[in-house]
Amino acid sequence: METANTKTELIVIGGSAGSLQVILEMLKKLKTDLAFPIVLILHRKAYSTNILQTLLQQFISIEVVEIDDKTEIENNKVYVVPADYHLLFENKNMMSLDFSKKMNYSRPSIDVTFKSAAEIYGENVVGVLLSGANADGVEGLGFIKKNKGKVWIQEPETAEVDYMPRHALQEVDYDLIIKPDNLADYINQL
DSSP: OOOTTOOOOEEEEEEOTTOHHHHHHHHHHOOSOOSSOEEEEEOOOTTOOTHHHHHHHTTOSSOEEEOOTTEEOOTTOEEEOOTTOEEEESSSSEEEEEOOOOBTTBSSOHHHHHHHHHHHHGGGEEEEEOOOSSOTTHHHHHHHHHTTOEEEEEOGGGOSSOHHHHHHHHHSOOSEEEOTTTHHHHHHTO
């Protein structure tokens, strides 16, 4: 999977309608000594309760953290972007939250985080786009690819809402089409 000169330093996974089940399945199968962090950018209501982190933690033994402003990035953790904030990477050690305008009707915006990850991590980031009902994440995936990162897209036929992955497959040069049952296997091989 990886070439001799690149190693994965970050996985960013974006999803909207229909993506939560894919993420829960992935968490169940992830190994518990990941050499990188995973950041989840999921569309949810602006004032939703903070139960997502608690829910996800039930499916995995490594720590699931809801990001605060100025959260330090550590390997072998799963980070969740809080509702109603964009996530930016300041550098490879620090994340910050942003309350600027919605992008693609969304905050958090998958595009915003994917672009920020591409700028900081370049070829060492993997961007994964899952099920969803709008085009958020497609432009960000293109930015990851332009910066030599890897792009994985959920197979539209396996998506509960196929608009997001179908649009991404049409617009972006991708490395891998993933199915919900093999996403964790690909991550574990990195």
